[in-house]
Amino acid sequence: xxxxxxxxxxxxxxxxxxxxxxxxxxxxxxxxxxxxxxxxxxxxxxxxxxxxxxxxxxxxxxxxxxxxxxxxxxxxxxxxxxxxxxxxxxxxxxxxxxxxxxxxxxxxxxxxxxxxxxxxxxxxxxxxxxxxxxxxxxxxxxxxxxxxxxxxxxxxxxxxxxxxxxxxxxxxxxxx
Amino acid sequence: xxxxxxxxxxxxxxxxxxxxxxxxxxxxxxxxxxxxxxxxxxxxxxxxxxxxxxxxxxxxxxxxxxxxxxxxxxxxxxxxxxxxxxxxxxxxxxxxxxxxxxxxxxxxxxxxxxxxxxxxxxxxxxxxxxxxxxxxxxxxxxxxxxxxxxxxxxxxxxxxxxxxxxxxxxxxxxxxxxxxxxxxxxxxxxxxxxxxxxxxxxxxxxxxxxxxxxxxxxxxxxxxxxxxxxxxxxxxxxxxxxxxxxxxxxxxxxxxxxxxxxxxxxxxxxxxxxxxxxxxxxxxxxxxxxxxxxxxxxxxxxxxxxxxxxxxxxxxxxxxxxxxxxxxxxxxxxxxxxxxxxxxxxxxxxxxxxxxxxxxxxxxxxxxxxxxxxxxxxxxxxxxxxxxxxxxxxxxxxxxxxxxxxxxxxxxxxxxxxxxxxxxxxxxxxxxxxxxxxxxxxxxxxxxxxxxxxxxxxxxxxxxxxxxxxxxxxxxxxxxxxxxxxxxxxxxxxxxxxxxxxxxxxxxxxxxxxxxxxxxxxxxxxxxxxxxxxxxxxxxxxxxxxxxxxxxxxxxxxxxxxxxxxxxxxxxxxxxxxxxxxxxxxxxxxxxxxxxxxxxxxxxxxxxxxxxxxxxxxxxxxxxxxxxxxxxxxxxxxxxxxxxxxxxxxxxxxxxxxxxxxxxxxxxxxx
Numbered sequence: 001x002x003x004x005x006x007x008x009x010x011x012x013x014x015x016x017x018x019x020x021x022x023x024x025x026x027x028x029x030x031x032x033x034x035x036x037x038x039x040x041x042x043x044x045x046x047x048x049x050x051x052x053x054x055x056x057x058x059x060x061x062x063x064x065x066x067x068x069x070x071x072x073x074x075x076x077x078x079x080x081x082x083x084x085x086x087x088x089x090x091x092x093x094x095x096x097x098x099x100x101x102x103x104x105x106x107x108x109x110x111x112x113x114x115x116x117x118x119x120x121x122x123x124x125x126x127x128x129x130x131x132x133x134x135x136x137x138x139x140x141x142x143x144x145x146x147x148x149x150x151x152x153x154x155x156x157x158x159x160x161x162x163x164x165x166x167x168x169x170x171x172x173x174x175x176x
Numbered sequence: 177x178x179x180x181x182x183x184x185x186x187x188x189x190x191x192x193x194x195x196x197x198x199x200x201x202x203x204x205x206x207x208x209x210x211x212x213x214x215x216x217x218x219x220x221x222x223x224x225x226x227x228x229x230x231x232x233x234x235x236x237x238x239x240x241x242x243x244x245x246x247x248x249x250x251x252x253x254x255x256x257x258x259x260x261x262x263x264x265x266x267x268x269x270x271x272x273x274x275x276x277x278x279x280x281x282x283x284x285x286x287x288x289x290x291x292x293x294x295x296x297x298x299x300x301x302x303x304x305x306x307x308x309x310x311x312x313x314x315x316x317x318x319x320x321x322x323x324x325x326x327x328x329x330x331x332x333x334x335x336x337x338x339x340x341x342x343x344x345x346x347x348x349x350x351x352x353x354x355x356x357x358x359x360x361x362x363x364x365x366x367x368x369x370x371x372x373x374x375x376x377x378x379x380x381x382x383x384x385x386x387x388x389x390x391x392x393x394x395x396x397x398x399x400x401x402x403x404x405x406x407x408x409x410x411x412x413x414x415x416x417x418x419x420x421x422x423x424x425x426x427x428x429x430x431x432x433x434x435x436x437x438x439x440x441x442x443x444x445x446x447x448x449x450x451x452x453x454x455x456x457x458x459x460x461x462x463x464x465x466x467x468x469x470x471x472x473x474x475x476x477x478x479x480x481x482x483x484x485x486x487x488x489x490x491x492x493x494x495x496x497x498x499x500x501x502x503x504x505x506x507x508x509x510x511x512x513x514x515x516x517x518x519x520x521x522x523x524x525x526x527x528x529x530x531x532x533x534x535x536x537x538x539x540x541x542x543x544x545x546x547x548x549x550x551x552x553x554x555x556x557x558x559x560x561x562x563x564x565x566x567x568x569x570x571x572x573x574x575x576x577x578x579x580x581x582x583x584x585x586x587x588x589x590x591x592x593x594x595x596x597x598x599x600x601x602x603x604x605x606x607x608x609x610x611x612x613x614x615x616x617x618x619x620x621x622x623x624x625x626x627x628x629x630x631x632x633x634x635x636x637x638x639x640x641x642x643x644x645x646x647x648x649x650x651x652x653x654x655x656x657x658x659x660x661x662x663x664x665x666x667x668x669x670x671x672x673x674x675x676x677x678x679x680x681x682x683x684x685x686x687x688x689x690x691x692x693x694x695x696x697x698x699x700x701x702x703x704x705x706x707x708x709x710x711x712x713x714x715x716x717x718x719x720x721x722x723x724x725x726x727x728x729x730x731x732x733x734x735x736x737x738x739x740x741x742x743x744x745x746x747x748x749x750x751x752x753x754x755x756x757x758x759x760x761x762x763x764x765x766x767x768x769x770x771x772x773x774x775x776x777x778x779x780x781x782x783x784x785x786x787x788x789x790x791x792x793x794x795x796x797x798x799x800x801x802x803x804x805x806x807x808x809x810x811x812x813x814x815x816x817x818x819x820x821x822x823x824x825x826x827x828x829x830x831x832x833x834x835x836x837x838x839x840x841x842x843x844x845x846x847x
C-alpha cells in the first residue's frame with residue numbers, strides 16, 4: 001500500500017530541528033504580540049535562567065568540577081552554542097570580561113524579528129558565568145535578531161561602580 | 177506607595193517581609209502586613225516557587241511566572257525582580273496580578289470559544305436528533321397511513337399489518353400476537369416467522385399471565401413472550417435484536433408485536449417513539465376490527481330479525497286460521513275423528529310457540545315489563561327448572577344479597593332462563609353442575625366502547641353456567657343466530673339463544689357468552705337496574721284458572737284477514753257474543769257512529785289510513801266507556817314503543833286459543 005503513495009519531487013525543507021525552531025518562533029511571536037515585548041522577555045528570562053541552571057550542571061559534570069574557571073566557562077559557552085548550531089567564538093577573554101561573537105544563531109533565520117529570544121542567550125550565559133565566577137554582567141551589543149549581521153556579547157566579570165546600564169543584565173549567585 | 181499588589185520576599189528566610197494593601201486584598205486574610213511565612217501563602221510543589229524566587233534573586237531583569245495561592249489554589253501572575261539592598265544582600269520584589277489583562281481576555285476568549293464549540297456540538301446534535309425525530313415521525317405517519325387504509329373487515333388485515341411493519345422496520349421477521357380465547361396466539365407472521373408459524377399456533381400463555389407484569393417489569397414480559405415463541409418452534413431464531421412492543425387495544429394490553437431487526441435499531445434513535453406510535457396504531461386497528469365485526473354481526477342479526485318478524489306475522493295469521501278452525505271443528509263436529517283435529521291444534525300451538533320465539537329474537541314481542549326481584553323469581557321458578565334438567569345434573573342457585581330491581585317481562589325472563597337451562601342440560605349429557613347466579617354489576621365506559629349496543633351503567637346480572645362440553649369460538653360466535661344449532665336434527669330449534677338474545681336486547685340489556693371447549697359455558701344476561709321507587713314488587717303471575725265464561729255482549733270485530741275474521745266471528749258467537757265483523761277501521765267507525773257496542777276487538781295493522789291504534793282513539797271519543805282490545809301477530813310502533821306497550825292499551829298476541837280470548841274478553845267486559 002505504501003508503495004502506491006506519491007512521493008514529492010523534491011525533498012522538503014522540514015526536519016525535526018527546523019520544525020522545532022519554527023514552533024519556537026511562532027510561540028515567541030505570539031507571546032510578544034500578546035503580552036508585549038518587555039513582558040515576553042520576562043518570561044524568556046525565566047526560561048533562560050532555568051536552562052542555564054540545567055546546562056551549568058551538565059558542564060560542571062562534564063568538566064568534573066564543582067565550579068568552572070573563566071576559561072572553562074568560556075569554553076562552555078562556545079561549546080554549548082556549537083552543539084545547537086550556533087557560531088559563537090571567543091574574541092576576548094581576561095579577568096574582566098569575556099567577549100563572544102556569533103555568526104550563526106542557533107535559532108537560524110527564525111530569530112529575526114524575535115529579539116526576546118536573545119534573552120535566552122543573555123540569561124544562559126549570565127547564569128552560568130555568575131554561578132561559576134560569582135558575578136556576570138551581560139550586554140548584547142549586536143544581535144541577528146535585531147537585524148545585525150552577527151551577534152556580539154560582552155560578559156563583564158566584575159561589578160560596575162554604578163548600577164547596570166541600559167541593555168545590561170547583572171547576574172548573581174542564585175543559590176538560596 | 178504603589179497601586180500594585182506587591183510583596184517583598186526574603187527567599188532565604190522563606191518569609192514575606194512586606195505586603196502592600198492591594199496584595200492583602202488580592203490574597204486574603206492569610207497574608208499579614210509583615211512577616212508572613214511563605215508557605216502560608218503560596219504552594220511550592222516541585223520547588224517551582226523556590227526555583228522562581230532563586231532565579232529572580234539571581235538577575236536584575238524581571239522574571240515572569242505563575243504562582244499558586246495555598247488557601248484557595250488560585251493562580252496569579254507573578255513578576256519577580258531582584259531588590260538589591262545596601263548591605264549587599266538581596267530580596268525579591270514580587271508584583272502580583274490576578275490575571276494579566278490580555279491573558280485574561282485570551283482566557284475568556286478561549287473559554288468562550290470552548291463554550292461556543294460545545295454549543296455548536298450540542299446544537300448540531302440537537303438538530304440531528306430533531307431531523308431523526310422528524311424522520312421517525314414521517315416514517316410512523318407513513319406506516320399509520322398505510323394501516324389506516326387497510327380493510328379491517330377482510331380476514332387477512334393482520335397479515336397485511338405485519339407486512340407493512342416488516343417493510344417499515346426492514347425486519348426479517350414480524351409476528352402479531354394477540355389474545356384468542358384467553359390464550360395468546362400468533363395471528364399473523366412474515367419472514368422467518370411465516371415459515372415457523374403457518375397455522376396461527378397458540379403460545380400456551382394466557383393474557384393474564386402475560387399482562388400480569390407492571391410497566392417496570394416490561395423486560396420480564398418480553399422475556400416470557402420470547403421464551404414461549406421459542407418453545408412454540410422459534411428456538412433457532414435469534415431474538416437479540418428483536419423489537420417487542422405491547423399492543424394496547426381499548427386501553428389494555430391485548431397482545432404484542434415482535435419485529436426482528438437487522439440490527440439493534442441502529443440508525444434509528446427514535447425506535448421507541450416509532451414503536452409506541454405504531455403499536456398504538458395497530459391496537460387501534462384491532463379495536464376497529466373488533467367493533468366492525470361486532471357491528472356486522474349485530475347488523476346481520478338485525479336483518480335476520482326483520483325477516484323473522486315478517487315471516488312470523490304472516491305465519492301467525494295462517495296459524496290463527498288453522499287454530500281457530502280446528503277448534504271449531506272440535507266444537508261443532510263431535511262425530512268426526514277428533515285426533516285429527518287435535519293434531520291440527522297441537523301443530524298450530526307448536527307453530528305459535530315458534531313464532532313467539534322468532535318475535536322475541538326480532539325484538540318485536542310485546543313485553544309487559546314490571547319491577548322484578550330476580551332472586552324471588554328464581555326461587556319460585558326453581559321447581560320448573562328442576563323438572564327440566566335431568567337427575568344427574570345438580571342445580572345451584574346463588575342469589576346475591578341486596579340485589580337491585582330491574583323492569584323485565586317476567587314470563588319472557590322465565591322463558592329465557594328455561595332456554596338456557598335446557599341448553600345447559602343438553603351440554604351435560606353425562607351430568608354436571610348447573611349454576612344460576614345473580615349479582616349487581618356495572619358495565620363501564622370501556623366495556624361499552626368495546627361492545628356495540630351496550631350503554632354504560634348499573635345492571636342486574638343473571639348468569640347460567642354449566643360444566644358441559646363448552647363451545648368452540650366459531651360456535652360461540654354464531655350461537656345467537658336463529659336456526660343455528662349444534663344439536664342433532666329434531667332436538668333443537670336453533671331459536672333458544674336467539675330468543676334470549678332478542679329478549680335481552682329488547683329489554684335494553686346485554687347478553688354475553690363465555691365458553692371454553694371442555695370446560696363449560698356461562699351465559700350472562702344483564703338487565704338495566706330500575707332506579708324508580710318500588711312500592712310493590714311482585715313476581716306472581718296470578719294466573720287464573722277460571723272456567724269458560726257464559727258470555728253476553730255486542731262486539732265490533734275489525735280484522736283485515738278475512739279468514740281470521742270468519743273464524744273469530746264464529747268463535748265469539750259460539751262463546752255467546754253478538755259479533756259485527758268489518759275489515760277496515762273506516763267501516764268500524766261508521767258502525768260505531770250508528771250504534772252501541774260493548775267492546776271493540778281490532779287488529780293492529782289494518783289497510784287504509786287508520787290502524788288499530790288510531791281506531792282505538794276514535795272509539796274512545798265516540799264511546800269512552802267501551803273497552804278496546806287490540807290483537808296482532810306482529811306489533812309495531814303504533815302500539816309498541818321500544819318493545820313496551822303504551823299505558824292503557826290492552827293487547828293480545830295472535831294466535832290465541834279460544835280460551836285465551838274468552839278470558840280477556842270476559843275480564844274487559846266485567847269492568
